[in-house]
Amino acid sequence: MDLQIALLLGQDGVTNGAVYALLALALVLVFAVTRVIFIPQGEFVAFGALTLASLQAGKLPGTLWLLLGMGIAVALIEIAISVRDRHLQRIPSIALLNVGVPLVLAGALFVVSPATLPLPVQVVLSLMMVVPLGPMIYRLAFQPIAEASVLVLLIVSVAVHVTLIGLGLFFFGAEGSRTPAFTDMSFEIGDALLQGQTVLVVVASVVLIGALFFFFERTIYGKALRATAMNRTGARLMGISATVAGKLSFTLAALIGAFSGVLISPITTVYYDSGFLIGLKGFVGAIIGGLASYPVAAAGAILVGLLESYSSFWASAFKEVIVFTLIIPVLLWRSLNTRHVEEE
Amino acid sequence: MKIKAVIAALFAAATGSASVAYADINVGVTLSATGPAASLGIPEKNTFPLMPTTIGGQKINYIVLDDASDTTTAVKNTKKLIAENKVDVIIGSTITPNSLAMVDVAAEAETPMIAMAASARIVDPMDAKRHWVFKTPQNDAQMAIAIVEHMTSNNVKTVAYIGFSDAYGEGWWNEFQKIAEARKLNIVANERFNRADTSVTGQVLKILSAKPDAVLVGGAGTPAALPQKSLKEKGYKGIMYQTHGVANADFLRVCGKDCEGTVLPAGPVLVAAQLPDSNPVKKAALEYVTKYETANGKGSVSTFGAHAWDAGKLLANAVPEALKKAQPGSKEFRKALRDALEGTKNLTGAHGVFNMSPQDHLGFDQRARVMVKIEGGNWKYVQ
Numbered sequence: 032m033d034l035q036i037a038l039l040l041g042q043d044g045v046t047n048g049a050v051y052a053l054l055a056l057a058l059v060l061v062f063a064v065t066r067v068i069f070i071p072q073g074e075f076v077a078f079g080a081l082t083l084a085s086l087q088a089g090k091l092p093g094t095l096w097l098l099l100g101m102g103i104a105v106a107l108i109e110i111a112i113s114v115r116d117r118h119l120q121r122i123p124s125i126a127l128l129n130v131g132v133p134l135v136l137a138g139a140l141f142v143v144s145p146a147t148l149p150l151p152v153q154v155v156l157s158l159m160m161v162v163p164l165g166p167m168i169y170r171l172a173f174q175p176i177a178e179a180s181v182l183v184l185l186i187v188s189v190a191v192h193v194t195l196i197g198l199g200l201f202f203f204g205a206e207g208s209r210t211p212a213f214t215d216m217s218f219e220i221g222d223a224l225l226q227g228q229t230v231l232v233v234v235a236s237v238v239l240i241g242a243l244f245f246f247f248e249r250t251i252y253g254k255a256l257r258a259t260a261m262n263r264t265g266a267r268l269m270g271i272s273a274t275v276a277g278k279l280s281f282t283l284a285a286l287i288g289a290f291s292g293v294l295i296s297p298i299t300t301v302y303y304d305s306g307f308l309i310g311l312k313g314f315v316g317a318i319i320g321g322l323a324s325y326p327v328a329a330a331g332a333i334l335v336g337l338l339e340s341y342s343s344f345w346a347s348a349f350k351e352v353i354v355f356t357l358i359i360p361v362l363l364w365r366s367l368n369t370r371h372v373e374e375e
Numbered sequence: 376m377k378i379k380a381v382i383a384a385l386f387a388a389a390t391g392s393a394s395v396a397y398a399d400i401n402v403g404v405t406l407s408a409t410g411p412a413a414s415l416g417i418p419e420k421n422t423f424p425l426m427p428t429t430i431g432g433q434k435i436n437y438i439v440l441d442d443a444s445d446t447t448t449a450v451k452n453t454k455k456l457i458a459e460n461k462v463d464v465i466i467g468s469t470i471t472p473n474s475l476a477m478v479d480v481a482a483e484a485e486t487p488m489i490a491m492a493a494s495a496r497i498v499d500p501m502d503a504k505r506h507w508v509f510k511t512p513q514n515d516a517q518m519a520i521a522i523v524e525h526m527t528s529n530n531v532k533t534v535a536y537i538g539f540s541d542a543y544g545e546g547w548w549n550e551f552q553k554i555a556e557a558r559k560l561n562i563v564a565n566e567r568f569n570r571a572d573t574s575v576t577g578q579v580l581k582i583l584s585a586k587p588d589a590v591l592v593g594g595a596g597t598p599a600a601l602p603q604k605s606l607k608e609k610g611y612k613g614i615m616y617q618t619h620g621v622a623n624a625d626f627l628r629v630c631g632k633d634c635e636g637t638v639l640p641a642g643p644v645l646v647a648a649q650l651p652d653s654n655p656v657k658k659a660a661l662e663y664v665t666k667y668e669t670a671n672g673k674g675s676v677s678t679f680g681a682h683a684w685d686a687g688k689l690l691a692n693a694v695p696e697a698l699k700k701a702q703p704g705s706k707e708f709r710k711a712l713r714d715a716l717e718g719t720k721n722l723t724g725a726h727g728v729f730n731m732s733p734q735d736h737l738g739f740d741q742r743a744r745v746m747v748k749i750e751g752g753n754w755k756y757v758q
Contacts, residue, residue, distance in 0.1 A: 036580050043576035050573075197409070205413030206625035207597045226608075299573040300597055300629050304411075308571045343577030348540050348567040350577075 040340045046229040046298070047312075048336020049236035050076075050291045054313025055320065055332040056243060057284040062322045063260035064280040067173055067184045073310025074195040075161060075288025077303055080296035081199070082157040082289075084208035089146035093202025094160045095137055101167040102129040108170070129167075136160065150213065158289050165285025166278040173281075174274055192307070199303030207300035210293075232294045239290065240329065243283075256280060312339070312354065319361050321369070331361075399434040400463050400694060400703040403456030405477070406491065406683070407469035410444030411570060414596045414623065416469040418667075418680030419491060425666045426687040431695035433703060442468055449473035453480045453488075463703050464712055466686045467491060469679075471542055474510075482507045485706060487713040489689060491682040493620075494546055498736040509716050509736040511685040513642060513726065513743050518619050519550040521640035521744050522591065523558050529614065531589040535564035535582040537575070537602045538593025547593035547618060563587050570598040579605040589613050595620025600630035607633040614638065619744075623677035627752055637749045638757070642726040644681040646747055649756040655723055656742060659688075663725040678726070685724035692722050 054072055061069040078094055085092035106129040113121045136159060145153060172191050176183060216227030247253040258266040259276040267273055291309075292301065299305075312335050319331025335354055342353040404423060407416035423437050438460050442449035449468045456462045457480070465481050465488040468474050474490040474497050481488035482504035490497045495514040498505055526534060536551060538544030544567060555562055563585040566578040579602060582590060590606060590613060592599050599621045606615070617626075617639040627634065643650055647660035663684045667676045693715035701707035719731040719738060727743025746757040 036584065039580055040577055043574055047574055200409055200413060205409075205417060205596075206623075207629060209629055295573060300601055302571065302597075305571050305573070308569075309573065340574070340577055343568075343575065344581050345577075347537075347578045347581075350567075351540075351569060 036344070040344055041337065042225065042229060044337035044340030045333060046232050046336070047339060048333035049233045050295055050309065051313045051316050051332035051335050052329040053236050053239060053287050053291050054310055055316035055328040056240065056325055057287040058310075058314055058317040059320060059322055059325055059328050060256070060260075061280050061284045062317075064256055065169075065173060065177065065184075065277045066181050067188055068181070068314075068322075069281075069284060070185075070188045070192040070307075070310070071168070071195050072284060072288055072313065073306030073308070074192065074199065075165070075285050075306065076292035076295070076309050077199055077301055077306035078161045078164070078195075079157055079289030079292030080210070080301040080305075081203045081208055081292075081303065082160055083153060083293055083296060084210050084301070085203065086145040086148075086153045086157060087210055088208075089144060091137075091140055091145075092157075092160065093198070094164070095133070095140065097198060097202070098133045098160055098163060098167075099130070099137060101164065101171065102133045105129045105167050105170050133163070150211075154293050157293060158286065161289040161292075162282060162285045165281040165283075165288075168285075169278050169281040174277060177273060177277060196304055196307070203303045205303070207302040207305070208296070209300050210296040212297040228297050232298070235290075235294055239287065243325075252279060312336075315355065315358050318358055321365055399436050400430070401436050401438060401460055402690065403453070403460055403462030403465045403467075404437055404439040405442045405449050405452035405456065405465070405467035405473075406439065407444040407449075407473065408441040410442075412444040412470045414625065415679040416441070416444070418623075418675075418677045419469060419683040421671055422667065422680040422683040422687075425670060425684070427691055430691050431698050433694065433698060435690075435694075438462065442473055444470060444473070446472050446476045450476050450480055453477045457481075457484045457486055461704060462486065463709055464489065464690065466683070466690075471497065471546070478504055478508050486709050487716055489686040489716070491679075491686060494542070495737075501734050501736070505736065507713055509689065509731070511682045511689070511724070511726065511737075513619070513739055514737060515546055515550045515618075516554070517739065517741075517744055518640040519547065519554050521746060522551070522616055522618075522638075523554045523560065525638060525640075525746055526555075526560060526589055526614075526616070527558055529589075531560065531614065533561045533563045533585075533587045533589075535566070535585055535587035535590045536562060536593060537564075537566040537568060537578055537582060537590065539595070539598070540567035540569055543595055543620065544593045547591075551591060551593070568594075568602060570594075572598075572601065575602045575605050578602065579609055579611075582606070583609055583611060587613060589616060591616040591618075592621075593618055596623065597621075597625050597629040600626060600634065603630060603637065604633045619678065622747075622754070623679070624674055627749065627754075630749075632752070634749045635751075639747055639749075640744050641747045641754070642678045642681060642743060643745050644676075644725040645678050646745060646754050646756040647725075650745070654742075656725070656727055659723045660725045681725040685726055685729075688722060688724045689716055689719060689729065692719055 057072055058069055061067055082092040082094045106126055109125045110122050168191060172187055212228045213231055214227040218225040247257055255271045256276055259271055313332055315335050316332025317328045320328025339354050343350045406419045408420045423439055428435055440452040442452050453465055465486055469491055471492040471494040474492040488508050490510040493512045493515055495516055497510050498508055536548060538547050564582045568575045568578055592602050599617055603615055615637045617637055619641045622641045622645045643656045644660040647664050650657040663681050664676050667680060693712055696715035697708055697711035700711035717731050717733060719729050722729040727739045729738040731738040748755045748757050
């Protein structure tokens, strides 16, 4: 292995690691606020990428129907609750938000042919279709059992994952897709060729992480999320709604996932079930951070990316084994170093 | 009283229809329409509605189940088909691990089985269990020989291999390594990657540093495009080989211009229209292509569905023979059907010409493969 190969592998590792880092942050966020180990995180990656690919192929993505279906389900439940509690004035806003907006989106896609739109507009449209699925999933699957134990939440999380994988196969078919690169630029650094797209992935990840930092430190909603993560009961006594916090964290997780999908789809072929493995590697990163620390989780995810890249060079047949075995010493070290606190 | 009467009527109807079903021939199918092998299983599933509904005057019922590319489910489906549906023959499954696991079940119930999976191990070595098992796809070894021949005639001295880290990639590696060594090809790198990998940079760099004249990618479907795209991106100039596992339109769509000039062996059905009229397979292959595309749209055909079609062809040929000896639904009929399948001679399917024997339950010769090159985003038949 000479220096050039080492540099190329490092670059590859950091690029993948940046995406894993984003997912690790989303996992930590969701777990801290709602105690859900969010296994379907990876599905948002696949849905984001494949929705964009469908738009570019000039097809109406299946996620649109999913959005409409889930929107109607959420609206029906919320309206039933409003009627029961005699809050009839809420009904129009519920219907508008959950059914009206997806309908407008669907109408817009029927009128203009999505393949002819410029790339940034396609990206925004894909995000608009995938991101609302986050809070809707929270409303349908997790809000009714928000007070259940971590294990029950995990089981529901697995169920949501399996459901979304099945829907993914139904919507997008078994074959993968790739989207064209955002930029064809490339730079020479020494002997190594640096692709513009990989730089873009790293830069976009850093910007998104910076934005999240700003959100948590400087905005009232971010602070509310942090408060909920620290002490749910205390936060509720201070007037922070656990439901709003949960929905907000799922929205962010969906946004991060779908955005990661859009970022990686020009680098690799994405399949309906690709998201799971990507999410799992983010999860290894999150575990390194103890599902609590954002910076350690991000660093852990970068480490996973680098380890994966170098082990694919040395022993490609054992790459996954090496990456997932990493979790054992980390768990050992964490369990020896931290005092175990019984769950409430 | 009324409810009892209804139940009695229902019961009578149920047993009545069951006794009718006994006179029909029941064909049990388990295939991988979902899960990792879905891109192979879906065209197979679409092929069954195109098959004949009567053979030799007998009605044929196709009972198609999905095994989700999962071995346990495939075995469960097979048991269910045998015990509940009383099938006379099993077709399936799509992939090798599933088919191997089903061999025991089919042999125990003395039910003939026709696999649509590629590995030679399904029918070889012949023993008391495989006595009941047949298969329609070409053996990997046949395809590997074709690749190695193409390599040696194109002055390839050193070659690198990168394959799936599963049964498919390992199987190809074993066949390819054996044949390549016999023909004095020097294998300079042997790498693995996962179907779901997002990057193969490490493997590709290692291959590049070994400077091979040619690279063989042992993968199936669109995931096989990833190493090839990475190699092109890093400036590899040698000849690229793929296996017949990539022979569908989605591979061309995903790989795009990076796959220009790639060479692969495939069943003749892939380039049916380009075959010379003298080719015995051309007519049968075109028949399938036309039927499939009429039902599923132009350009939708893939070679995988044709394996299911050939299984149907084998049945259509064997059933009239078996009907002479016994009635469907009986043990004697299943045995007669097995004997008739083994006696298949000069039957032209979409993938080649079947000549079965007690030792060879595939029965293909070199007419079952052609070399194909990707040119201008299309499959091009190479003489």
